[in-house]
Amino acid sequence: MRVLVAEDHRVLARAIANGLRRAAMAVDLAVSGDEVAQMCLVTGYDVLVLDRDLPVMSGDEVCRRLRGRDDSPRILMLTAAGEIADKVYGLEELGADDYLAKPFDFAELVARIRTLYRRSPKPPPLVLRHEGIQLDFARREVSVNGRPTDLTPKEFAVLRMLLEACGEPVAHRDLVRAVWDEHLDPRTTAVRATVSRLRAKLGGPDTITADVGCGYRLTP
Template sequence: MRILLIEDEGKAGDYLKRGLAEAGFTTDWVQDGLSGEQLAIEDEYDLVVLDVMLPQRDGWSLLRNLRQAGKETPVMFLTARDQIEDRVHGLELGADDYLVKPFAFAELLARVRNLLRRHPGRDSETMQVADLELDVRRRRAFRGGRRIDLTAKEFALLELLMRREGEILPRTLIASQVWDMNFDSDTNVVEVAMKRLRLKVDTGFDTRLIHTVRGMGYVLESQSDPSSAA
């Protein structure tokens, strides 16, 4: 599941991003309200965690603009502003939770999981491409009715490919989304994982779904492109 963290303080942001990653969440972290608002509106997240006092755009305005854009993504304020009127204001703007700094990470994690249970969103989906099915909530994959056993990273990789069906995904994007790391040209982790996933998904079937596009990246689609390689 994907979380957008909008926190301008470096140490706090790094601490939260690492903790959420260890808890199994893919977390994008930005340090200003304008960038955070753009990501929150244009991309798909399961939860937004944001501060109130942010450079370029404060959390109040960000949330107001998010709701006006029709985005119902759950939002948690994480801020040092502890006055009752601040909490009321945040909730009235459409926040789903409000946690005051300093905080215990265990409480933050419990609140995050509670919000995600209340707003299952994308995680309740079943996706399908051709005869390939992905049950996101139950973390199961099937092709032609046959169960495919996947590791956690393989599942995350397949989910990314299926959500972006027909779109060529560069290795840099895959590395950041699935492994939460910057792409290193000397690292073949993406290639190795993709090869293993392709073996599990495509072996034994006449139609290949996962394709390598030379010099560009990978794509999942039911029809092979002439520029694709095996």
């Protein structure tokens, strides 16, 4: 899942981003409304966490502009304006998909983002299976041949992408884009190291095939 956090309070923005990354999300940051608009033009985000009080271009204006696009991400308004009238305005007039007032509980933020992701035009199935491997997206649980298997957030996200690909290869760049974020060095060995650990947890080196020039796929 790719998330853009638009928040001009840099300390809060970094705290939100770090927490979402620990929840297996790829997170980019923006600190102004014009930056959000530009980033959404070049990157297909699943969810936008949007503060209403952004400089240069307000979050309200960003929301209005994005709502007119077919490829708009789901928008979660995040703001200190928590009165009922503010929420109604954000949802009905601006077209936000959800509204969360500050201060908020971080677990609720994560749950709301995941819910918005599941409400995408083509929502992912909640349980994915392949050759004895089962991934329960809602429960964040994985089992191999009925045996519970502990995965790190990155391993979980990589496995989900491989399962959703249904045996087709997933390119290295697509894994970087969806599981990590824009700051990851494209020459890094992080993807290869994560896949290697994932192979071991799934049962051995033959569980995931590396197709040269194509990417990684689950072995039939």
